[in-house]
Amino acid sequence: MKKTIKFLSLSAVLSVFxxxxxxxxxxxxxxxxxxxxxxxxxxxxxxxxxxVDGFDFxxxxxxxxxxxxxxxxxxxxxxxWDYRAISPxxxxxxHEGGSAGNLLTSFFVTNFKGKRTIMARNGGLLNGxxxxxxxxxxxxxxxxxxxYYRLVDAIGGDGIMYMELRFPNHTDSLYYNAYxxxxxNRLPNRHMTFKSKRMHTELAETAAIETGYPQNTVDTxxxxxxxxxxxxxxxxxxxxxPNSATFLAVQETNNIFDLAPLSGDPYIITDHPRLGYLQVNxxxxxxPDHQNLLLFLSRDPFTDANGYFTSNLDAYKTxxxxxILSVEENQFLMTYMHPDTYYITVVADMDGDFAISEGxxxxxxxxxxxxxxxxEEITIENISIQN
Amino acid sequence: xxxxxxxxLLISIYSCSKNGAELLGTWQVKNNYYKATxxxxxxxxxxxxxxxxxxxxxxxIKPEDQKEYYAFENLKYTKNQYVDAISGATKTKELHPNIAxxxxxxxxxxxxxxxxxxxxxxxxIRINK
Numbered sequence: 001m002k003k004t005i006k007f008l009s010l011s012a013v014l015s016v017f018x019x020x021x022x023x024x025x026x027x028x029x030x031x032x033x034x035x036x037x038x039x040x041x042x043x044x045x046x047x048x049x050x051x052v053d054g055f056d057f058x059x060x061x062x063x064x065x066x067x068x069x070x071x072x073x074x075x076x077x078x079x080x081w082d083y084r085a086i087s088p089x090x091x092x093x094x095h096e097g098g099s100a101g102n103l104l105t106s107f108f109v110t111n112f113k114g115k116r117t118i119m120a121r122n123g124g125l126l127n128g129x130x131x132x133x134x135x136x137x138x139x140x141x142x143x144x145x146x147x148y149y150r151l152v153d154a155i156g157g158d159g160i161m162y163m164e165l166r167f168p169n170h171t172d173s174l175y176y177n178a179y180x181x182x183x184x185n186r187l188p189n190r191h192m193t194f195k196s197k198r199m200h201t202e203l204a205e206t207a208a209i210e211t212g213y214p215q216n217t218v219d220t221x222x223x224x225x226x227x228x229x230x231x232x233x234x235x236x237x238x239x240x241x242p243n244s245a246t247f248l249a250v251q252e253t254n255n256i257f258d259l260a261p262l263s264g265d266p267y268i269i270t271d272h273p274r275l276g277y278l279q280v281n282x283x284x285x286x287x288p289d290h291q292n293l294l295l296f297l298s299r300d301p302f303t304d305a306n307g308y309f310t311s312n313l314d315a316y317k318t319x320x321x322x323x324i325l326s327v328e329e330n331q332f333l334m335t336y337m338h339p340d341t342y343y344i345t346v347v348a349d350m351d352g353d354f355a356i357s358e359g360x361x362x363x364x365x366x367x368x369x370x371x372x373x374x375x376e377e378i379t380i381e382n383i384s385i386q387n
Numbered sequence: 388x389x390x391x392x393x394x395x396l397l398i399s400i401y402s403c404s405k406n407g408a409e410l411l412g413t414w415q416v417k418n419n420y421y422k423a424t425x426x427x428x429x430x431x432x433x434x435x436x437x438x439x440x441x442x443x444x445x446x447x448i449k450p451e452d453q454k455e456y457y458a459f460e461n462l463k464y465t466k467n468q469y470v471d472a473i474s475g476a477t478k479t480k481e482l483h484p485n486i487a488x489x490x491x492x493x494x495x496x497x498x499x500x501x502x503x504x505x506x507x508x509x510x511x512i513r514i515n516k
Contacts, residue, residue: 073507164445175444193420
């Protein structure tokens with residue numbers, strides 16, 4: 001059972017696209033040959049007209065993408081994005097990191113700069129910083145090695161940040177990379193490198209049937225035909241105009257319901273159709289307060305009726321959320337939850353390796369169903385079975 | 388005592404004389420997330436690594452591309468390793484390299500990239516001279 005599967009700490013992942021205001025000019029691939037690295041510049045954004053090409057992205061993006069992730073310099077041997085439709089033209093995925101915060105990217109059909117196109121909304125909440133950035137599809141290519149899509153910062157273009165996705169031909173694979181510049185502090189370079197396989201397809205298929213996804217239509221709240229309200233866009237220190245389609249708010253507490261409206265973000269958590277909430281309460285019992293807890297929400301149970309880890313290794317690949325709860329944290333609100341039935345497993349990480357391993361303490365399996373827009377609560381107790 | 392001073396002097400001279408010649412050649416990156424081949428070369432007194440090939444799953448750089456890309460430039464030898472010295476200045480004026488190369492064998496380099504001051508370690512293998 002030793003290290004059945006690695007679910008590592010994911011707090012670092014939450015820094016994807018985070019406004020890290022460091023000034024180090026980190027050059028992974030340093031860009032065009034220059035004796036001195038040029039300052040990053042915004043570039044013109046020309047959306048792809050999906051009435052011509054590119055709408056197929058919405059179909060392709062659905063799925064439980066299971067693989068590995070390199071975020072800056074932290075490697076996560078297990079990582080997953082659970083992309084499911086939440087409207088006829090909007091697919092949503094989030095990484096819930098737990099106490100540290102979360103990171104989401106959703107893709108939706110919209111109007112922008114006179115074109116019917118696709119946008120991404122990327123951001124989250126981390127240590128009291130709320131960020132939401134908008135990207136627009138500006139490249140669609142048929143390459144020898146698959147179908148390629150690029151989405152760039154909707155104001156700053158690829159000079160500020162962008163994401164690339166490639167679906168290799170005749171496979172269920174996805175390569176999903178993000179390149180950031182710290183909002184213009186340096187030339188954009190590789191920030192996240194996620195490679196994965198589409199698994200457990202019935203999850204997204206069910207959501208697609210229930211929402212009539214995918215359709216080339218625009219949700220009322222997600223029409224950017226008139227662009228963004230410049231009064232609310234984040235303006236970086238030293239600039240007079242926003243160089244990114246980014247909305248920011250900062251507060252000491254990590255309360256999304258306060259921060260989201262403060263940020264001026266045109267689309268906030270309460271605008272999302274279908275997504276629900278889950279309040280998880282944990283009765284630690286014999287588990288000391290100083291012990292980190294790993295929380296898993298999965299399609300299949302991680303433990304048997306007696307509370308021992310399952311020997312079915314495939315079950316661990318069905319992890320949909322895998323947050324980590326800090327020391328002394330016994331309550332956690334899971335937000336942006338796809339409606340579904342989940343197995344909920346709390347693991348007391350006794351050896352502190354942030355992975356399921358021998359000696360960790362668990363409990364008998366518990367299951368819960370979240371209805372569309374549901375607000376559920378569960379209490380996990382009897383965490384007493386040492387594996 | 389004289390002998391010790393001579394040895395120290397020799398070590399010092401040797402250290403100062405490291406000009407990167409031992410790094411010159413073509414190197415392949417061993418990394419689970421991207422493939423890359425770099426040519427470390429000397430040009431205008433600068434040790435730099437030209438990108439011959441790079442593939443991270445979505446971005447691909449090939450030799451036939453019009454633009455030239457460099458993984459680093461202006462390496463300097465210090466404290467038993469080569470560091471990128473040109474762009475390490477921070478707000479605090481501390482020198483903080485973006486990349487450090489340590490030759491552990493004539494055909495193997497341990498490379499440490501510093502991203503947000505956190506190290507990302509790689510191994511580069513020489514594929515030809």
